[in-house]
Amino acid sequence: MSIFNVNPVSTGDYRRLAKRRLPRFLFDYIDGGANAERTLLSNSSDFEHYRLVQRVMKNVENVDTSTTLAGQKAGMPVALAPVGMAGMFARRGEVQGARSAQKLNIPFTCSTLGICSVDEITAATGEPIWFQLYMLRDRDVVQSLLDRARNAGCDTLVFTVDLAVAGLRLRDFRNGMLGSNPASKISRLAQIMTSPAWVMDVGIKGKPHTIGNLDKVVPDPDDLNAYKAFIESQFDPTVTWDDIAWLRSIWPGKIIIKGLMEVDDALAAVNAGADGIVVSNHGGRQLDSVASSIAKLPAIVQAVGGNTEVYLDGGVRDGTDVIKAVALGATGVLIGRPWIWAMAGAGETGLCNYLSTLQKEIQTTMALLGVQRIEDVTAEVIEAA
Numbered sequence: 001m002s003i004f005n006v007n008p009v010s011t012g013d014y015r016r017l018a019k020r021r022l023p024r025f026l027f028d029y030i031d032g033g034a035n036a037e038r039t040l041l042s043n044s045s046d047f048e049h050y051r052l053v054q055r056v057m058k059n060v061e062n063v064d065t066s067t068t069l070a071g072q073k074a075g076m077p078v079a080l081a082p083v084g085m086a087g088m089f090a091r092r093g094e095v096q097g098a099r100s101a102q103k104l105n106i107p108f109t110c111s112t113l114g115i116c117s118v119d120e121i122t123a124a125t126g127e128p129i130w131f132q133l134y135m136l137r138d139r140d141v142v143q144s145l146l147d148r149a150r151n152a153g154c155d156t157l158v159f160t161v162d163l164a165v166a167g168l169r170l171r172d173f174r175n176g177m178l179g180s181n182p183a184s185k186i187s188r189l190a191q192i193m194t195s196p197a198w199v200m201d202v203g204i205k206g207k208p209h210t211i212g213n214l215d216k217v218v219p220d221p222d223d224l225n226a227y228k229a230f231i232e233s234q235f236d237p238t239v240t241w242d243d244i245a246w247l248r249s250i251w252p253g254k255i256i257i258k259g260l261m262e263v264d265d266a267l268a269a270v271n272a273g274a275d276g277i278v279v280s281n282h283g284g285r286q287l288d289s290v291a292s293s294i295a296k297l298p299a300i301v302q303a304v305g306g307n308t309e310v311y312l313d314g315g316v317r318d319g320t321d322v323i324k325a326v327a328l329g330a331t332g333v334l335i336g337r338p339w340i341w342a343m344a345g346a347g348e349t350g351l352c353n354y355l356s357t358l359q360k361e362i363q364t365t366m367a368l369l370g371v372q373r374i375e376d377v378t379a380e381v382i383e384a385a
Contacts, residue, residue: 008346009357011317011338017345018089021198023191025177026088030340033284034167039292040284043315046292050324051385055370063366065359066105067374069332070130070156070254070276070309075105076359077332077374078322080339081313082132082158087115089344091206095124096343100351102127104359109158109334110213112145113231117212119152132158132258135243136234141217146251148213155253158278159244162259164237167286244272258313258334261296263303266310276309276331283314283336294325301329319361326374327382 008014019027033040065076080101086093094116101108102125109130110118118131131149136142149157171177175191176184192199211218211231218230248255257269258278269277279293279300293314301310312325313334325333342354366372369381 008342008350008354011341011354014338014342014345014350014354017350018341020345021195022089022344023188023195023198025172025175025188025191026198028171028175029085029169029177030083030089030337030344032169032171033288034169034286035288037284038289039281039287042292043281043284043294044317045315046294047315047317047321047324049295049385050328051383052320052323052327052365052369053381053383054368055381058370060367060370060372063363063372065362065366065374067332069107070256072107073105074107074332076322076362077326077330078355078358078362079107079130079311079332079334080109081334081336082109082111082114082130082160083336083340084111084113085115085211086111086340086343087206087212088202088209089340090347091201092116092120093202093206093340093343094121094212096348096351097339098122098125098129100339100343100348100355101129103352104355106355107156110149110154112213113211115206115209115212117215118149118154120212122152122154128153128155130154130156130158130256132160133247134160134163134234135236135239135247137236138217138234139246141214141234143250144217145213150252156256157247157251157253158256158258159247160258160282161239162261162280162282162286163235164239165235166232167282167288169285241268241272244269244274248273256309256311258311260300261290261293263299266300266304270304270308274308276311277304278311278313278334279330280313280334294328297325297328297330305329319358319363320365322358322362323365323369323377324382326377327379329379 067077094114098108098121107130109132111132112134131154176187254275256276257274259280260266260277279297281290297312309331312330316333316335322333342351
């Protein structure tokens with residue numbers, strides 16, 4: 001970033017700050033996607049297949065960006081997506097993310113694999129958050145995770161279904177993040193040594209570096225390698241829609257199923273009792289060459305939008321993207337990389353500023369479309385490019 005560009009505003013600005021501040025293997029972990037990263041790129045670029053319809057001479061004096069997400073009032077149709085190990089990008093990063101979301105009155109989603117536990121996060125905010133779950137082989141561990149989330153006050157569960165096996169994220173191999181050989185270890189150490197601000201903020205002051213929600217079930221909670229081995233052994237490729245019925249029977253709150261890309265799967269999710277679904281390809285981090293999320297959104301909305309809330313995850317970079325998704329029928333969007341970039345690059349203040357700018361972009365876009373309320377953002381304000 002130029003020395004003359006001292007006020008980050010856009011997603012790209014914060015991404016550049018994060019790249020400068022983070023060790024390379026951590027930046028690549030959040031920035032990258034699976035294989036050749038085709039889907040990662042199309043998630044963002046496919047928003048350009050749609051254009052907004054400018055309208056004039058409308059009363060837009062009091063534009064209101066607020067809406068309802070999972071039964072709760074939100075300041076805008078945006079939620080912070082679950083991001084594993086967010087606390088490695090900034091000190092106690094999940095707490096910073098949740099506090100920032102609270103200030104903007106939008107939902108925050110705690111990842112199963114977050115550094116901060118769900119109870120640490122809710123203790124810091126004093127408000128309920130969303131909790132994201134992976135189905136693990138050990139159902140007793142799943143039950144314990146749900147009990148912990150419920151005891152922390154969570155009332156909305158985001159169940160991720162597109163990680164039967166982990167995608168091949170080649171950047172993580174190239175930069176040594178996933179390697180255990182001497183060369184990989186030396187590479188990681190060298191990358192850390194070039195990031196002194198991160199070392200102080202996260203490496204020293206940000207401890208403990210445990211997966212907080214699993215600290216009671218992993219044999220050695222201070223050993224991240226033990227966590228990695230445990231998690232890899234626990235991802236369950238046998239999960240089917242029958243497991244949703246079991247989940248529904250033990251979780252009293254709302255269930256949002258994340259990771260759906262096809263109409264048949266969306267219909268199955270609704271039939272299984274989902275209160276909402278998220279059209280998502282895991283940010284392009286799982287199956288490369290699958291379609292973008294925005295490309296799949298319209299058909300899924302048409303199929304199930306009258307029966308459940310439909311969210312979009314993947315590729316959202318500014319307020320016009322949010323409005324395009326809503327115009328195509330989404331209840332709201334989840335953002336992942338952008339909030340991590342903002343927090344990693346400029347801390348909690350930077351994340352709050354980024355979210356405030358995003359809300360202002362949404363508000364300005366609505367005004368120039370000639371609408372005052374989110375419910376007025378319909379198919380009439382969008383057209384194919």
